Amino acid sequence: MGTRYSIRDLADEFDVTTRTLRFYEEKGLLSPKRDNQVRNYSNADRTRLRLILRGKRLGLTLEESSNIILMYDPVNQNTNQLLALIEKIQEKRNQLIEQQKDLELMLQDLDDAEQRCRESLKFTDKR
Amino acid sequence: MGTRYSIRDLADEFDVTTRTLRFYEEKGLLSPKRDNQVRNYSNADRTRLRLILRGKRLGLTLEESSNIILMYDPVNQNTNQLLALIEKIQEKRNQLIEQQKDLELMLQDLDDAEQRCRESLKFTDKR
DNA sequence: AATTACGTTTACGTTAACGTCAAGCTGATG
DNA sequence: CATCAGCTTGACGTTAACGTAAACGTAATT
Known part of the structure; x- marks a missing residue:
């Protein structure tokens, strides 16, 4: 240490x-x-x-x-400051959870895109 | 429509x-x-x-x-372009998965922070 | 002692993603 | 018909997050 x-x-x-x-x-x-x-x-x-x-x-x-x-x-804070801090923390967490949803949507979209790519490959190979 | x-x-x-x-x-x-x-x-x-x-x-x-x-x-692409595209898609997905991990770490940190906040509140109340 | 390698501060430059005018056109409305 | 709201195209301004370069100090190496 x-x-x-x-x-x-x-x-x-x-x-x-x-x-x-x-x-x-x-x-x-x-x-x-x-x-x-x-x-x-x-x-x-x-x-x-x-x-x-x-x-x-x-x-x-x-x-x-x-x-x-x-x-x-959260050292050295009074009750009001601590309550305000907890508010902020929860707000930030909610934002992050929204971001998590966006992220999963984009992952899903990418999966779909890859599928379409592979479909295109099939036809491209057939000729 | x-x-x-x-x-x-x-x-x-x-x-x-x-x-x-x-x-x-x-x-x-x-x-x-x-x-x-x-x-x-x-x-x-x-x-x-x-x-x-x-x-x-x-x-x-x-x-x-x-x-x-x-x-x-992925319309109108040849095989090589499609393969390259799939590469890119997978790379982007990997990046997003890394980001997902970062996000969960930050959520965890926020939870911990809130806990410490609530601990501090207990002591602040006691006096 | 001179060079090299790393650190420091100061300051101006750069890029992305817009904001903020200015000047003008266009269609509807009192 | 005037005027007003809403659209257009420039063009210059702004902020965050550094990059880059100058000028200097210091410690180790040659």
């Missing part, structure tokens, strides 16, 4: 550029320690990066990912 | 601006008939729009959506 990563370590591991990591930091999505001005990432930073990139793959903006990450750690 | 739509009909139905529809046309994603210079959309156009917007919700670029839509109609 206590593993630490350079900017290059993370860039290589997650296949992003160092520019991207600096940009995420500029936007407040990451805030690695500095060793004499040099960025030094913790496992927590690494996890946040994973979440950001997962969000990206799902089509979220960086701001959305940022907001979601904030939901993960 | 044979229903036709004005640019406003579609814009209102799908909650996009007319600018968006013209932009999609400019990019070759839609090509409605013209009645005396005025755009006149068919059910096929409407379906394509639905597919484009579904792609957007899944985080696809317009070009990706465009490519996928091309896969849906």
Whole structure:
């Protein structure tokens, strides 16, 4: 434990550029320690990066990912804030469930498309 | 059948601006008939729009959506093209399945986050 | 000591996906 | 007939998410 990563370590591991990591930091999505001005990432930073990139793959903006990450750690909040947070979480979950439906529809469409392709192949072969 | 739509009909139905529809046309994603210079959309156009917007919700670029839509109609292709198309379809499906996994992970994370929220609420109530 | 390899900040450039005018045409309506 | 709503085609503006290049510091290697 206590593993630490350079900017290059993370860039290589997650296949992003160092520019991207600096940009995420500029936007407040990451805030690695500095060793004499040099960025030094913790496992927590690494996890946040994973979440950001997962969000990206799902089509979220960086701001959305940022907001979601904030939901993960409900420390030091009063009751009203916690209730508001639960609202937001449920809303985001509903959005994701809608997205799940879209995704299955597209998978179904692709299956149909492949079937039609194979049908076309049959005729193409016959001649 | 044979229903036709004005640019406003579609814009209102799908909650996009007319600018968006013209932009999609400019990019070759839609090509409605013209009645005396005025755009006149068919059910096929409407379906394509639905597919484009579904792609957007899944985080696809317009070009990706465009490519996928091309896969849906394998008319007039030779054997090699059909085989290549099947390859593409399977590749896209694999990507979507990866995305499905990301999505379930995020749903799981959100559930966990909500649980932690409710835990915090308990303590907040106790005092 | 000079080169190489990596890091830093600063700043301007780029692309996708539209938004936002401007200027004009067209058909219906008071 | 005037005017108004709704369509058209440019054309320039905007934002997110980086890319790219300049100019510099530093540590290790030759």
